[in-house]
Amino acid sequence: MAELNGLPVAAEQLQALALTNYGHFTTLRVDDGRVRGFSLHLERLERDCRTLFGVDLDPARVRALVRRMVPDRGAAVIRVTVFDPAIDIGRPERAVDPQVLVVRRAAGTLSPPPLSVSSTRYVRDVPQVKGVGLFGALHQRRAARLGGFDDALFVTPDGLVSEGGTWNIGFHDGERVVWPEADCLPGITMRLLQGARDHRVAPVPLADVPSMRAAFATNAAVGVRAISRIDGTELPGDHPVLDSLRQAYAEVAAEPV
The missing domain is CATH 3.20.10.10 (D-amino Acid Aminotransferase, subunit A, domain 2)
Structure with missing residues (x-):
């Protein structure tokens, strides 16, 4: 499952992300609707957004977008990616309107082999x-x-x-x-x-x-x-x-x- 700003994402909306690879993300594991260190994940997204785009990211908005993807029960891994679909590879300093992509996948075991x-x-x-x-x-x-x-x-x-x-x-x-x-x-x-x-x-x-x-x-x-x-x-x-x-x-x- 994937949503861009809370809406189903189309392939063309991801073109800039695929072709420029300029953006940042965090990956978190959700267990029964709860996340260890969730506030730290939000702080990371805010900090990295200022570093890469020079603008502030609203943590309340990110939380709401993540909440949409959280299953009612069980475990899942959610990745939050922040990027600007309008980025120009020749003028990256103009990328100042980052968007939020949230992707959910199945969670693996917490006891993988060494x-x-x-x-x-x-x-x-x-x-x-x-x-x-x-x-x-x-x-x-x-x-x-x-x-x-x-x-x-x-x-x-x-x-x-x-x-x-x-x-x-x-x-x-x-x-x-x-x-x-x-x-x-x-x-x-x-x-x-x-x-x-x-x-x-x-x-x-x-x-x-x-x-x-x-x-x-x-x-x-x-x-x-x-x-x-x-x-x-x-x-x-x-x-x-x-x-x-x-x-x-x-x-x-x-x-x-």
Whole structure:
């Protein structure tokens, strides 16, 4: 299901989004009409809209548009994309009337199997923004999968672990959770876990990964997912901290849409 500004969307209305890839989005999981960190998702949309379009986005309007797509019961994943259908590729500064596209799809399991990831030197464009231009990230994911891994793990030019293409990464160093300090998207699930668990934010050189006791990926669609291999380093997919993090995330109070 998809709606643009609360109305059924036609293919021609998505042409600018498909051809320019200029816009931003957030993805959230709805369970029985409630969303963990919904206010943070709205804050992200407001912040990124000012960054990309220089205008304010009405969070009450976005909430109303999302509410239209929320099922009465059960789980769903909803993506909210903000873009200007009138954008001119030669004059992008004139794109100042962003519209709201809301798409709903079925939700997957909150307990997917562990990931194996291959590190690659890559930094997303404007990494603090959840932008729609996924070419680079998907190209890195494709290369990793062709190499026998599930996904790619991005590393900065100076060798610091940053993020995955659609997820944040965290580690456990034997004492506490460590979130990498690097240019990356401040993920909603990561922020919720930071508020629920003792942690530290510090640079994580790729060379230090073998010393870590566990690693995990986080995003709104799956919550906490174990990472069982980073390049040639095997990590336990059943480390006790993983269940502890999942429990902490499950206990985060969800907000009504």
